[in-house]
Amino acid sequence: MTERTVVVGAALIDDGRLLAARRSAPPELAGRWELPGGKVEPGERPEAALVRELREELGVDAEAAEPVPGSWPLRPPYELRVWTARLRPGSAAPKPLQDHDELRWLTPAEIWTVPWLDQDVPAVRAALAHLPAAAADEA
Numbered sequence: 001m002t003e004r005t006v007v008v009g010a011a012l013i014d015d016g017r018l019l020a021a022r023r024s025a026p027p028e029l030a031g032r033w034e035l036p037g038g039k040v041e042p043g044e045r046p047e048a049a050l051v052r053e054l055r056e057e058l059g060v061d062a063e064a065a066e067p068v069p070g071s072w073p074l075r076p077p078y079e080l081r082v083w084t085a086r087l088r089p090g091s092a093a094p095k096p097l098q099d100h101d102e103l104r105w106l107t108p109a110e111i112w113t114v115p116w117l118d119q120d121v122p123a124v125r126a127a128l129a130h131l132p133a134a135a136a137d138e139a
Contacts, residue, residue: 008050009035009082011068011127012094017105018124018131019094020114024101029110033058033114035082035123036100050083058094058103062087068126074119076101082123085129 010018011037021036023029038053040046047064054062068082087094094103104114106129116124 003077004079006040006046007037007074007078007080008040008046008053008124009037010050010054010062010064011035011082011123011130012054012062012085012086012087013131014087014105016132017107018111018127019058020104020106020116021096021100022102022104022114023099023117024096025099027058029117030117033104034117034119034120035127037082039078046081047083048081050085054085054094057096057098057100059092059097060087060094061091066130068106068123068130070126072119072123080119080123080126084127088101 008064020033022033036054036057040049050064051062054060062085065084065086072080074080096103108128
């Protein structure tokens with residue numbers, strides 16, 4: 001049996017909005033939107049990986065808050081798990097530093113205005129429950 005590799009995604013929430021990141025690489029994913037994050041390294045806790053990935057990808061100082069219930073299969077052997085996260089006081093504003101070319105803060109009503117990666121859609125739906133006034137019109 002192949003061991004699964006966990007990929008952490010951040011439901012980064014600020015002022016009732018969720019941060020979406022548009023992929024710039026690899027070519028087959030470019031132009032689609034995702035929750036920022038990345039692979040958990042061997043021996044690393046998922047929450048620590050999330051903080052590290054947000055620092056590397058977005059240049060922010062963030063903290064993981066709580067896990068979003070569920071996990072979602074990606075291409076084998078990867079599986080996506082999502083945590084809510086928030087910027088720490090004094091953190092820089094997020095910037096697309098790695099693998100992304102644009103970021104957007106989306107209100108619950110705007111969540112479905114961007115073309116999410118197919119594998120992120122169920123995770124985004126689950127993360128919506130953590131936003132105030134979650135959007136009633138889900139895709």
